Amino acid sequence: MSDFTNVFWDYFVALITVVSVLGCGLFLWSQSKRRVKVGAGPDPDTTGHVWDGDLQEFHNPLPRWWMWLFYITVVFSVVYLILYPGLGTQFRGLLNWTSSGQHQSEVKAAEARFGPLFASYLKMDVPAVAADERGRQMGARIFQNNCAQCHGSDGRGSRGFPNLTDSEWQWGGGPEAIKTAIVDGRTAAMPPMAEAVGGGENVTDVANYVLSLSGSAHDSVRASRGKEKFAACAACHGAEGKGNPALGAPDLTNKTWLYGGTVATITETVTKGRGGVMPAWKGLLNEAEIHLVAAYVHSLAKPSQVAATPSATK
């Protein structure tokens, strides 16, 4: 942590500090005892400085209260050094103050202040929170700080990161499924399937068949050849390619593509497999924060339904 690993430096700093404070006090005291000749007499004392041959600096006494201000600073520093950690690690001050301690007490104060608000939302179910304007805004802020890095500030995701504003849900889009995804994270693993479908041209045939499922542009000859090879994929994606939310296997019959919807990208997916990881937020966000952000995500996906629910859920 510290560059000064030797305890010598603690004593060194403490000594310099104490000697400086005492030295200031002593110097002040000796100066307050000094007497000088002032006034309009023939031979007043000067500071001894002479400029331009004849410019001299006389003594113009400060008001006495000014001296007391100096003494107050000395007293202040002594009191400060007794109460606070100013003398290195060997004497930490009577108040036991630390910056991390202050941070923790401020966190505690904030929790005491905002805790009831979070608790009130925790009692409501997800659609109800999503319908509550303030709850949604709180969720939106949590989303911007924690989720937007991958899913985008508008929640529309990016290549490899799902779009949360459409109606497609790889792992299911119900409130509980969303919460589970946030709490525990998700790990989607598509293994490399090139060999399973026969390798080489067969991979491209399968890719064309997959495109045909959603009615996208494809080579129909290749697609018909790929149809039987698709049996290897049906274990997860289903015989009709409708996917399986329990495994996180995406529905291939719509035009939503996580990694791209061209022959080239699908061929790449089949050949190399894909691994998608959503980290678990348990421990990083607390229960109430997860509840709020889940409500916000829920509201992103189905704005029309959310708008209709408030009276029913209250």
Add this chain to the structure above:
Amino acid sequence: MNAVDEGKRVQEAVSAATQAEAVESLYAKRVEIYPRAKIGERLAWFQKWRWATVWITQIVFYGLPWLAWNDRQAVLFDLAARRFYIFGLVLWPQDIVFLTGILIIAAFSLFLFTAVGGRLWCGYACPQTVYTELFMWIERRIEGDRVRRMVLDRAPMSARKFALKAAKHAAWIAVALWTGYTFVGYFTPIRELGAEMLALQIGGWSALWVAFYGFATYGNAGWMREQVCKYMCPYARFQSAMFDKDTLIVTYDTTRGEPRGPGSKKKGRADLGLGDCVDCGLCVQVCPTGIDIRNGLQYECIGCAACIDACDHVMERTGLPKGLVRYSTTNAMREGLDTRAMWRRVFRPRVFVYSGILLAITAALAVAVALRVPLKVDLIRDRGALAREADGGQVENVYRMQVSNTTEARRAFTVSVAGLPGLAVASEARFEVGPAAVASVPLRLLADAEQVAPGSHKIAVEIRAADDPAVAVRETTTFLGLRR
């Protein structure tokens, strides 16, 4: 022995002590100053000017927070919300440059007035002078003028003395607390603050600042007075940089006045070989910093012209011409210039330069405030995502717009883009922002993926008020094409 004699005796003792050479500590006990206020039956000329500035500055200071504008306090510096309301103007922290302009104007006004008229600020308008004037007025009402106060202070404690002192401090504290309350009223709504204070429910920080500013007023105007100018104020010390030999200063006409002396009823002053100074000492008695102007220009002199008033009054009574102590310049005194010649010297390079800069900055600030657009926009690219594929072979980029509506009415804005063929706004192109509020609005832009080369392209985003096309902000940013 009556009060007047007692006062004279005390005064002589004090002046004898300060004149002679003495062996002293480097930290001297402060010698209390008892400036005399009453000169003639009526207020004297410069006294009137000083009271006029006291009235003007204090009516503005105490009155301004009570004015209302648009259902809010007209002048309010809301630090917590970071909004600064000055009548119709709402300034935001980003407008700090206007404050810089105001500070430059203040500095150059100070330079200009000082170059022409010496320490005009110190003598007439400085809060230290103004509040000292107010506090001394209270003191006179309760304890009496100079001599009475001197006698009172040297008398042993008695029931009467205690009562007078208690009354004075109570009055001072009342004024000081009201001043502190007014000061805090510029930063937090003053009516609510007053209600909180009456209910004893004032917040910690407000209470601290009311007490602090009140204490500073009480301490500086009641106790510190001229010491603030002599020991604490930096301006008092760097004024000499702005003075030259044509600067108007309060001066004693040595040639005309010396040798000074009271004169005699039997012989004329000329026969006695005396100058016009009758050595009445009134100029010293009225001085708020306790100096003798006849010793020439001194750093303690705040240029309040009290000694001019006093001397003119005496000159009038003795039948001698006025102006033995007057506003004059070093050159006018030395070269014996008449008033016209002296004033002509106001037109000198230093004054032109100061005036020129002052005018330029004032004009620049006025134009800048008049032309400021009541809309601020920060455009931020989404950091996580670069470009993304969208339906229909399009490429999509996402941004966040921080839109600050600095007017006090809800306003609708439209957003448009330019810079790439077929570039279009895919998110809401029209949105509203509440009064004096900031909104974070997502902006999604779409372009044909085929037409946008890989890499970054400069584009411009323009946000425009729906009701006023002149209120617009154009921001540039980048649009990323897909990697192929």
